Amino acid sequence: MTTLAAPPASALRSGVVYWWHSYRMMLRWEMVSLRMVLVITVIVQILTGAGFVLALGLFFGTVPPRAALFVSTGVLVITLITIGLVLGPQLVAMQKAEKTYDFLWSLPVPRTTAALAWVTTNLILGLPGMAVALGVALLRYDLDLHLSWAVIPAVLLTLFTGTMVGYALAHALGNPMLVAAITQMLIFVIIGFSPINFPADQLPGWLATLHRWLPLAPMADIVRAGLTEGVVEGVARSYLVLGTWAVASVGISAAVLGRRG
Amino acid sequence: MPEERRDWSLRVRDLVKTFKEVRANDGITLRVEPGEVYGLLGPNGAGKSTLVKQVIGLLAPDSGTITLGPYDLVADPDAARQLCSYLPQAQMPIASFRARQAIDITGMIRGGDRDTVTRRRDELIEALDIGEWRDTLGAKLSGGVRRLVGFAMVTACPGRVMVLDEPTNDVDPLRRRLLWQEVRRLGDAGVAVLLVTHNVMEAERAVDRLAVIDRGRLLAEGTPSSLKAEDRGRLRLQVMLGPRVETPALPPFVQLHTRVGHNLMTVVAEAEAAHAIRWAQELMGLGLAEEYALGATTLEDVYIRLTGDVEAAGREAG
Ligand SMILES: Nc1ncnc2c1ncn2[C@@H]1O[C@H](COP(=O)(O)OP(=O)(O)OP(=O)(O)O)[C@@H](O)[C@H]1O
Ligand SMILES: [Mg+2]
Numbered sequence: 001m002t003t004l005a006a007p008p009a010s011a012l013r014s015g016v017v018y019w020w021h022s023y024r025m026m027l028r029w030e031m032v033s034l035r036m037v038l039v040i041t042v043i044v045q046i047l048t049g050a051g052f053v054l055a056l057g058l059f060f061g062t063v064p065p066r067a068a069l070f071v072s073t074g075v076l077v078i079t080l081i082t083i084g085l086v087l088g089p090q091l092v093a094m095q096k097a098e099k100t101y102d103f104l105w106s107l108p109v110p111r112t113t114a115a116l117a118w119v120t121t122n123l124i125l126g127l128p129g130m131a132v133a134l135g136v137a138l139l140r141y142d143l144d145l146h147l148s149w150a151v152i153p154a155v156l157l158t159l160f161t162g163t164m165v166g167y168a169l170a171h172a173l174g175n176p177m178l179v180a181a182i183t184q185m186l187i188f189v190i191i192g193f194s195p196i197n198f199p200a201d202q203l204p205g206w207l208a209t210l211h212r213w214l215p216l217a218p219m220a221d222i223v224r225a226g227l228t229e230g231v232v233e234g235v236a237r238s239y240l241v242l243g244t245w246a247v248a249s250v251g252i253s254a255a256v257l258g259r260r261g
Numbered sequence: 262m263p264e265e266r267r268d269w270s271l272r273v274r275d276l277v278k279t280f281k282e283v284r285a286n287d288g289i290t291l292r293v294e295p296g297e298v299y300g301l302l303g304p305n306g307a308g309k310s311t312l313v314k315q316v317i318g319l320l321a322p323d324s325g326t327i328t329l330g331p332y333d334l335v336a337d338p339d340a341a342r343q344l345c346s347y348l349p350q351a352q353m354p355i356a357s358f359r360a361r362q363a364i365d366i367t368g369m370i371r372g373g374d375r376d377t378v379t380r381r382r383d384e385l386i387e388a389l390d391i392g393e394w395r396d397t398l399g400a401k402l403s404g405g406v407r408r409l410v411g412f413a414m415v416t417a418c419p420g421r422v423m424v425l426d427e428p429t430n431d432v433d434p435l436r437r438r439l440l441w442q443e444v445r446r447l448g449d450a451g452v453a454v455l456l457v458t459h460n461v462m463e464a465e466r467a468v469d470r471l472a473v474i475d476r477g478r479l480l481a482e483g484t485p486s487s488l489k490a491e492d493r494g495r496l497r498l499q500v501m502l503g504p505r506v507e508t509p510a511l512p513p514f515v516q517l518h519t520r521v522g523h524n525l526m527t528v529v530a531e532a533e534a535a536h537a538i539r540w541a542q543e544l545m546g547l548g549l550a551e552e553y554a555l556g557a558t559t560l561e562d563v564y565i566r567l568t569g570d571v572e573a574a575g576r577e578a579g
Pocket of ligand 1: 261305312
């Protein structure tokens with residue numbers, strides 16, 4: 001019994017090395033925690049992504065090229081944000097119900113590392129689905145895609161904002177039933193009532209206006225702009241709106257996590 | 262100031278924490294020295310978990326202070342989390358972790374380097390006798406083994422303060438002993454151990470000092486023997502009544518009594534020992550009692566006297 005011989009450390013850790021170590025450890029924690037759902041989640045993601053693209057063909061028979069382009073690019077956004085926006089809050093609600101939440105938040109890591117580890121996990125979970133959906137779309141439809149470097153910041157900002165909005169929601173709400181209700185509604189809105197898979201002018205006027213200020217339409221706009229040419233206008237505004245949501249969700253998360261009961 | 266000479270005691274002063282109408286902590290003051298194992302005893306809902314959650318910075322007190330050495334743990338929850346390790350009362354979220362892996366990751370999250378953590382993990386697995394399950398997934402572990410793995414996780418790289426909220430829950434008697442040994446070892450290494458437990462008899466052997474808490478207040482504090490001082494000169498007479506037997510009329514020399522199930526516990530003066538035995542034998546002769554035992558009073562009697570909590574006695578009888 002030699003390892004316990006020295007008295008426990010008394011200096012506080014801080015700085016970049018501490019941050020990076022904590023980030024890596026929390027990422028490992030997340031990946032192992034999700035091990036059982038990891039494969040299933042990625043498969044579901046891939047199936048939803050590819051399914052959306054193919055279902056469109058079943059629906060229309062011959063698909064109008066513009067519709068194919070919208071759905072094929074919109075579905076990428078859906079695969080990117082559903083885990084962070086829906087699965088994330090549900091996992092946190094479960095931790096709160098099982099009372100394991102306290103242990104996770106008693107770990108001595110900077111809060112930012114826990115949040116960024118979760119964002120990274122979402123990226124790892126979301127990218128395969130996104131890639132497969134894009135591949136299927138290219139095979140199935142004769143898409144007029146123009147890939148530009150702008151797709152990288154677009155994908156990252158979309159994923160980050162979606163994940164952080166879910167994160168803020170998850171930690172702000174205490175009631176698991178409420179979380180379940182809200183996330184169910186979110187799926188509904190994302191898939192059916194937001195201009196992700198179709199242009200905004202197909203929505204009722206008031207809803208289209210509302211979506212100018214919600215994060216979903218801007219996500220679709222910037223991702224689509226990175227993949228196409230001459231389809232999307234006003235990308236700068238979309239970045240601005242989405243950036244504001246990103247900052248706000250980070251702020252709310254920080255406030256909620258800093259607040260102790 | 263040189264590190265060794267700094268005062269690393271954990272001090273809690275006038276701590277008040279309310280949840281709506283409930284005063285979960287109602288002015289608690291205590292102090293735990295490095296190297297000391299300090300027990301917190303008290304009935305369900307007494308406010309023990311609430312107290313320790315404030316120490317590790319998960320809850321903020323309404324008023325009062327908590328300091329550790331130079332750090333104000335209320336103002337600086339980051340310091341609290343770095344300096345205190347915490348085994349919560351609830352189970353650990355390790356369903357998809359192998360036992361070994363859960364210990365390693367937690368140890369490294371707590372700042373241990375890989376080599377030290379691996380060595381300490383092997384020691385802990387051996388010391389707690391859980392080698393059989395070192396590669397088993399958390400989801401497949403029994404409740405007690407999962408509890409022991411949780412203990413190993415948070416002690417793989419212990420902090421200055423070790424907060425253990427009912428560490429022996431679900432653990433079998435033999436491994437409970439092993440766990441108490443490890444707790445003792447933490448104390449010997451200079452860790453201040455704050456230990457919540459319901460197991461009064463075991464706590465008596467494992468702790469240096471203890472506090473009895475009820476309804477958010479500290480009822481008594483001291484070493485096990487100082488707490489028992491008031492009961493010196495008294496004995497406990499335990500009578501196991503037959504099934505469906507009413508509590509018999511008590512002779513005047515019975516000073517205190519509680520009944521849990523068939524188990525009638527009484528406290529009598531030492532000088533009355535002969536009378537007490539005769540009375541118990543009479544009860545047996547009448548077929549009212551099945552057996553009896555006369556012995557020294559224990560910490561449990563003190564605990565029952567202080568809190569009026571008969572549950573601990575029930576546990577021992579059961
Ligand atoms: N988050 C909370 N919200 C509201 N009330 C709470 C909360 N946590 C604890 N309480 C209340 O505070 C009191 C003390 O609870 P606490 O969990 O500290 O008791 P305890 O001594 O740990 O009990 P046990 O031995 O059952 O674990 C109880 O009345 C409990 O109902
Ligand atoms: Mg408790």
